[in-house]
Amino acid sequence: MLPDGVSSFIDKNREIFVSDLMRFLEIPSVSTLSEHEKDVERAAEWILEQFQACRISGRIYPTARHPIVLARSPEVRGAPVLLVYGHYDVQPPDPLEEWKTPPFSPDRRDGCVYARGATDDKGQFLTYIEAVRSVLGAGLELPINLVFLVEGEEEIGSSNLEKFLTDHIAELRADAVAISDSSQFAPGIPAITYGLRGLCYLQLDMQGPRFDLHSGSFGGLIENPAHALATILAKMKNSDGTIALPGFYDDVLPLEQWEREEMASLPLDEEKLGDYLGVSRFTGEPGYSLLERKGARPTLDVNGIWGGFSGEGAKTIIPGKAGAKVSMRLVPNQTPEKITELFQRFVSENTPPGITIKITDLYGANPVLVSRNTAAMRAAERAIEAGFGKKPVFIREGGSIPVVNLIKKHLGQENILLLGWGNPDDGAHSPNERFSLDDFHRGIRSAAALFYEIARG
Amino acid sequence: MLPDGVSSFIDKNREIFVSDLMRFLEIPSVSTLSEHEKDVERAAEWILEQFQACRISGRIYPTARHPIVLARSPEVRGAPVLLVYGHYDVQPPDPLEEWKTPPFSPDRRDGCVYARGATDDKGQFLTYIEAVRSVLGAGLELPINLVFLVEGEEEIGSSNLEKFLTDHIAELRADAVAISDSSQFAPGIPAITYGLRGLCYLQLDMQGPRFDLHSGSFGGLIENPAHALATILAKMKNSDGTIALPGFYDDVLPLEQWEREEMASLPLDEEKLGDYLGVSRFTGEPGYSLLERKGARPTLDVNGIWGGFSGEGAKTIIPGKAGAKVSMRLVPNQTPEKITELFQRFVSENTPPGITIKITDLYGANPVLVSRNTAAMRAAERAIEAGFGKKPVFIREGGSIPVVNLIKKHLGQENILLLGWGNPDDGAHSPNERFSLDDFHRGIRSAAALFYEIARG
Numbered sequence: 001m002l003p004d005g006v007s008s009f010i011d012k013n014r015e016i017f018v019s020d021l022m023r024f025l026e027i028p029s030v031s032t033l034s035e036h037e038k039d040v041e042r043a044a045e046w047i048l049e050q051f052q053a054c055r056i057s058g059r060i061y062p063t064a065r066h067p068i069v070l071a072r073s074p075e076v077r078g079a080p081v082l083l084v085y086g087h088y089d090v091q092p093p094d095p096l097e098e099w100k101t102p103p104f105s106p107d108r109r110d111g112c113v114y115a116r117g118a119t120d121d122k123g124q125f126l127t128y129i130e131a132v133r134s135v136l137g138a139g140l141e142l143p144i145n146l147v148f149l150v151e152g153e154e155e156i157g158s159s160n161l162e163k164f165l166t167d168h169i170a171e172l173r174a175d176a177v178a179i180s181d182s183s184q185f186a187p188g189i190p191a192i193t194y195g196l197r198g199l200c201y202l203q204l205d206m207q208g209p210r211f212d213l214h215s216g217s218f219g220g221l222i223e224n225p226a227h228a229l230a231t232i233l234a235k236m237k238n239s240d241g242t243i244a245l246p247g248f249y250d251d252v253l254p255l256e257q258w259e260r261e262e263m264a265s266l267p268l269d270e271e272k273l274g275d276y277l278g279v280s281r282f283t284g285e286p287g288y289s290l291l292e293r294k295g296a297r298p299t300l301d302v303n304g305i306w307g308g309f310s311g312e313g314a315k316t317i318i319p320g321k322a323g324a325k326v327s328m329r330l331v332p333n334q335t336p337e338k339i340t341e342l343f344q345r346f347v348s349e350n351t352p353p354g355i356t357i358k359i360t361d362l363y364g365a366n367p368v369l370v371s372r373n374t375a376a377m378r379a380a381e382r383a384i385e386a387g388f389g390k391k392p393v394f395i396r397e398g399g400s401i402p403v404v405n406l407i408k409k410h411l412g413q414e415n416i417l418l419l420g421w422g423n424p425d426d427g428a429h430s431p432n433e434r435f436s437l438d439d440f441h442r443g444i445r446s447a448a449a450l451f452y453e454i455a456r457g
Numbered sequence: 458m459l460p461d462g463v464s465s466f467i468d469k470n471r472e473i474f475v476s477d478l479m480r481f482l483e484i485p486s487v488s489t490l491s492e493h494e495k496d497v498e499r500a501a502e503w504i505l506e507q508f509q510a511c512r513i514s515g516r517i518y519p520t521a522r523h524p525i526v527l528a529r530s531p532e533v534r535g536a537p538v539l540l541v542y543g544h545y546d547v548q549p550p551d552p553l554e555e556w557k558t559p560p561f562s563p564d565r566r567d568g569c570v571y572a573r574g575a576t577d578d579k580g581q582f583l584t585y586i587e588a589v590r591s592v593l594g595a596g597l598e599l600p601i602n603l604v605f606l607v608e609g610e611e612e613i614g615s616s617n618l619e620k621f622l623t624d625h626i627a628e629l630r631a632d633a634v635a636i637s638d639s640s641q642f643a644p645g646i647p648a649i650t651y652g653l654r655g656l657c658y659l660q661l662d663m664q665g666p667r668f669d670l671h672s673g674s675f676g677g678l679i680e681n682p683a684h685a686l687a688t689i690l691a692k693m694k695n696s697d698g699t700i701a702l703p704g705f706y707d708d709v710l711p712l713e714q715w716e717r718e719e720m721a722s723l724p725l726d727e728e729k730l731g732d733y734l735g736v737s738r739f740t741g742e743p744g745y746s747l748l749e750r751k752g753a754r755p756t757l758d759v760n761g762i763w764g765g766f767s768g769e770g771a772k773t774i775i776p777g778k779a780g781a782k783v784s785m786r787l788v789p790n791q792t793p794e795k796i797t798e799l800f801q802r803f804v805s806e807n808t809p810p811g812i813t814i815k816i817t818d819l820y821g822a823n824p825v826l827v828s829r830n831t832a833a834m835r836a837a838e839r840a841i842e843a844g845f846g847k848k849p850v851f852i853r854e855g856g857s858i859p860v861v862n863l864i865k866k867h868l869g870q871e872n873i874l875l876l877g878w879g880n881p882d883d884g885a886h887s888p889n890e891r892f893s894l895d896d897f898h899r900g901i902r903s904a905a906a907l908f909y910e911i912a913r914g
Contacts, residue, residue, distance in 0.1 A: 208736065214855075215760060227690060227758070234691035285677065290678060312489060314782065322759075430671065
């Protein structure tokens with residue numbers, strides 16, 4: 001349900017909302033790079049200004065690293081409380097040379113805006129602010145109480161969020177939580193996500209000789225750390241694609257039959273997906289469908305690898321050191337703590353003599369499944385139908401949103417609504433990330449409708 | 458034999474020669490990096506100026522890439538001709554952060570000069586020019602005819618040298634060739650090198666998806682090129698350290714018994730070598746001694762590896778591409794051509810579906826053994842004794858000097874004298890490369906003595 005006045009305000013102000021988005025996207029709030037610390041702060045300030053402009057009062061809370069914005073709409077007595085979570089930080093934009101237009105100079109083309117953070121998560125989160133603006137712009141009062149929690153560390157593991165939640169439990173009490181940091185199932189097939197994978201992200205550094213050596217003079221005498229690294233990474237997977245860390249699958253909760261059938265019924269266009277990714281063939285764990293592997297089975301990926309000479313031409317050295325970033329996506333009931341232990345043990349047991357190792361824990365998140373049979377979920381279904389003109393499907397997503405676990409754990413919240421306005425091919429974490437302006441518009445409509453549907457109960 | 462006047466001139470002018478060397482080392486003549494093209498040219502010009510200053514006439518010949526300097530001393534009728542080869546190009550200096558002083562600001566400390574190229578090959582080659590200066594400085598005429606061949610592409614495979622040699626066969630005719638681009642066996646144990654390994658240096662590029670993907674959304678569906686690369690590199694070696702490319706050892710000439718005995722008799726200080734390299738343990742092909750593995754057995758090394766995210770923190774991507782530089786040191790009778798074929802076949806057969814590969818040939822050199830029973834070799838032994846006060850030992854070196862094969866092949870030259878003035882721990886190709894000023898001095902003495910010993914026959 002969306003009041004006519006609100007609906008027409010959203011339609012009339014479409015362009016103004018797009019220009020708000022462009023301004024937000026101009027801020028290079030890359031949380032993982034310390035050189036962007038000021039930009040991350042600026043993004044938090046920008047958010048606060050938007051809140052102030054629509055009568056939502058809040059403030060910026062410093063943390064050990066990047067600040068958190070907490071804000072609240074004027075009290076509506078007797079109405080339910082909806083907590084809206086978003087993040088204003090973004091992934092690093094590299095490889096820069098693959099962007100058609102610069103990542104922080106948002107470019108509008110083909111009905112989309114292209115910029116780092118367009119879909120993940122600036123564009124999706126901003127829909128809630130524009131929805132508030134639209135209710136007020138239509139001359140109405142908000143039908144519910146809104147609490148906004150916006151952080152700047154989602155892309156680096158939300159490590160300061162837990163303390164913040166426990167310090168602010170009373171202020172964060174709500175009847176439901178809305179998070180738009182996932183996707184539709186496919187363009188035109190809106191979705192509610194009920195499962196997220198967890199994450200265990202580690203860095204493995206290897207040191208061989210104390211500096212780079214002449215490979216002619218010393219080749220044949222010592223372990224090459226780049227080769228030792230390659231060998232360990234190779235051993236982490238079996239030839240059939242399964243993960244070889246002993247015990248890795250022990251805690252994995254098997255998929256239920258109804259879930260496998262539901263996934264099988266979703267209209268996945270494999271050819272189109274292959275074209276988008278530029279791969280001629282899908283591969284992965286045997287015995288599971290593509291959608292099962294994508295959202296409901298654990299994985300292991302090398303996210304980065306380095307060592308020795310990568311410049312132009314030939315340099316004949318044995319590198320002194322080499323390293324890799326390795327991450328594993330987890331499913332219920334795996335935990336990053338246990339997987340980290342398995343990884344450490346595996347690496348120790350497979351490191352040749354003459355090589356020293358260091359493992360750094362960079363990111364951890366538990367996997368999660370949220371309850372589908374709640375009134376809040378029904379309200380979200382109706383809101384999406386109001387915004388997109390179609391009922392959503394239910395999906396499990398391969399990514400992780402650390403806050404979901406924290407909200408479950410510390411706020412005891414079970415009504416978590418993961419409502420993706422964007423699309424799987426928006427290029428989150430990739431060059432040329434984008435957000436369809438139609439989806440932005442439909443997202444604003446859905447967000448506004450959600451206020452009314454949650455209020456209705 | 459070194460005339461007293463020459464000997465005392467060398468002693469008296471020690472400091473002047475050091476300042477010449479410092480100036481030469483200031484030129485960042487990195488041949489593999491196109492941004493240093495002008496510097497490489499400048500180094501050639503500097504060489505030519507030195508020749509002109511000691512009555513050696515020559516010129517700079519352009520090639521398809523970096524120029525070659527060819528020069529000749531005033532004719533001494535009836536005297537033999539000695540061809541002296543050197544190279545004025547250097548390896549890239551990275552990793553820059555590991556240098557204690559900048560690589561192209563030569564720093565004098567601990568009795569050494571520290572700079573890229575100090576030992577390889579600027580310092581060692583310069584001894585011949587200073588030797589000429591010293592003969593003339595002592596008021597004498599040169600006892601032999603000298604031809605100098607100095608190139609700027611040794612560190613990138615000497616690819617334009619072959620054409621140059623065949624175009625200038627007549628001018629390069631000589632009774633013996635001297636090349637100081639190797640090392641002593643150990644500090645205070647001068648050596649003549651009679652064997653060099655060959656080289657086959659390749660780059661392997663792998664492409665998976667067409668850009669970096671979100672590892673949450675797409676992990677589990679496609680081949681990760683960094684993982685595929687690690688797997689192929691790992692497969693290239695067996696668990697005992699031998700090389701697994703089928704056919705790799707087929708053409709290897711077994712070591713002869715006398716050679717193994719001679720190598721075993723050399724006083725290698727393994728503990729000191731381990732300390733220098735910073736490794737707690739030596740490893741390598743079973744059944745061969747450290748010196749055999751170092752100089753007389755083939756090897757395979759990853760010289761560099763890259764792919765995906767290597768910055769600070771966590772970036773959850775599946776890289777679009779990954780690559781590695783891989784080189785193999787060859788021994789008689791292996792050839793880079795055949796090894797390249799084996800490598801290509803191995804990679805093709807081990808590339809998983811969904812990954813495309815590209816192999817680029819960056820450098821190739823044949824292995825070589827030179828005859829030890831010649832009058833020129835006896836002359837070199839005496840010259841080293843005159844310069845270092847000690848008879849040299851005979852060794853096989855693990856590195857490659859492409860010109861040696863070319864000289865054998867095109868000039869039919871068998872009297873090739875590989876006379877190393879530097880030391881194995883000078884750090885050629887490593888950060889903080891250096892050259893002992895005592896060795897520089899002894900090298901000048903030996904070079905001058907060589908002129909007289911070769912003249913004596």
